[in-house]
Amino acid sequence: MVSSPSLPSTIAEAAEWLRDGRTTSTLLTEALLERAHAAQVSLGAFVAFTDESALAAARQADADLARGVDRGPLQGIPLGVKDIIATRDAPTTANSNVLDRAWGDRDDATVVARLRTAGALLVGKLVLHEYATGFPDPATGFPIARNPWKPTHVPAGSSSGTGVAVAAGLVLGGLGTDTSGSIRGPSAYCGISGLKPTFGRVSKEGCVPLGYSLDNIGPMARTARDCALMLQVLAGYDPKDPCSADRPVPDYASALSGSLRGVRVGVPHGYFFDAPDLDAEVRTAVLGAVEAMAHAGADVREVAIPHAAEGQTATTVTIRSESYAYHERDLRERPRVYGKWTRQVLQLGALFTAADFVQAQRLRALLQAECAAALADVDVLVVPTMTSAATPFSSFNPDSRIAGASFTGIWNLVGLPALSVPCGFTMAGLPVGMQIVGRPFDEARVLAVGDAFQRVTDWHARRPPEPPGEAIPYEPPAPRPVPPRQSAVDAVVEQTRLTLVDDDRARLDAAYAPLQEQLARMRAALRSEAEPALTFRAG
DSSP, rough: OOHHHHHHHHHHHHHHHHHHHHSOHHHHHHHHHHHHHHHHHHHHHHEEEOHHHHHHHHHHHHHHTTTTOOOTTTTTTTEEETBBBBTTTTOOOOOOSOOOGGGGGGGOOOOHHHHHHHTTTEEEEESSGGGGOOOGGGGGGOOOOTTTTTTTTTOOOEEEEEEEEHHSSSSEEEEEESSSSHHHHHHHHHHHHEEOOOTTSBOTTTTTOOOTOOOEEEEESSSSSHHHHHHHHBEEEEEEEEOOOOOOOOOOOGGGGOOTTTTTEEOOOHHHHHHHHHHHHHHHHHHHHHHHHTTOOOOEEEEEOOTTHHHHHHHHHHHHHHHHHHHHHHHHHOGGGSOOHHHHHHHGGOOOHHHHHHHHHHHHHHHHHHHHHHHHOOEEEEESSSSSSSGGGOOOTHHHHSSOOSSSSSHHTTTTTTTEEEEEEEESOOEEEEEEEOOOTTTHHHHHHHHHHHHHHOOGGOOOOOOSSSSSOOOOOOOOOOOOOOOOHHHHHHHHHHOTTTTTTHHHHHHHHHHHHHHHHHHHTTTTOOSOOOSOOOO
């Protein structure tokens, strides 16, 4: 949607307008709600709108500002929430007909409560891939979010609605969740900024889980500065979340110096820039961004993460094992209630053994040490976010994440903060994103580097075209060839008592061989290593 001169385009800009009288929260919220409702038919970003409560909160924000009550830069700002995070004024569905409706009776999740306390208002719940995994299935009845740059193309997942709503100017910011790239993927494909914080930095209380040791909640917005303003409110210890870290929260906005001079940027070319399936235009754009950082004064250095490729396998084993554990009973008792693609990706967890999971945690420990070594002499790492720009819905290949490279999940595995920012466009006019990765709990530096990069480039300032006024026909993924039958899968299905429907068995057969090859490479990488998978300390 083309940016309107009568509306601010960022949170920081809107905060200024609200305070100098150029607009009110009520006018801003009314305008964005009108745009969001109009765009719903073609972009499908929302599961539910909360017009009444949003406008009531906007009027309250205006009244507070009028009498001198200023709760900070989020006061009066219209935001959206991924519909996997509990809110008191709208259902929480995880875009699934499987989820126990009791989730919809919950009070606000901690992150939502913190946003409201800061004066922000929520205009609705945003679309996601069912349970934050898989791929949209129209049979579930939920809207399917479309990429605002080209609605026939995917916006990436699973925080698809948040990416679309921010990029199209339907909200000024939103909450996403990220288990192996679900904030950063949509940010890259939609041309916005999105931060996966350090594991434990932001409370997960009130969020439907996917991968217990990998899940994060984080901000998605137009700019790194806006992400910093949101993180300031979201971050901090929460006793209701057992994963929450009791660490000091710095002043993120004050760390945005705007300068890259002297910043040490590490570039791990191995794996991240030489993967066979990395699109040439993406590689060129990210390397061009690194060059721009160097011109702005950054000190660019080569670093290495030797087992990054095996780290992808460890991430797959971890997320699929943990998500299967959460969904095991429903996969047996009511598999048809799931969307096809979500059900089939969750079933992959049954293919892994307990030994596979433990070996993955051993690799995790090795990779954490390698990342610490890579960051020892640099301030941040820079790598591509996605291997390609957005692709058509009809080109979706459910096995691509198994056999191909992935540059996002590794940072969930090791728990590091990672920010995706726009860094270019393809010849087809689709956005490209790069990740800025930092040390544990050093979001301040990561955001500062992202903000400084955005001060010397304008990729983040570009806007998608106005969405069409009619629905876009959905083109389903092309049928897949029937794979050879794997006898080992018979034993898995019998042992786990999985209830298979449609072509579930073909999906398991297709995934089995490539997964076994990856597991073998992961084990080979660990043969000479002595680190334990987990360390238990009593007392």
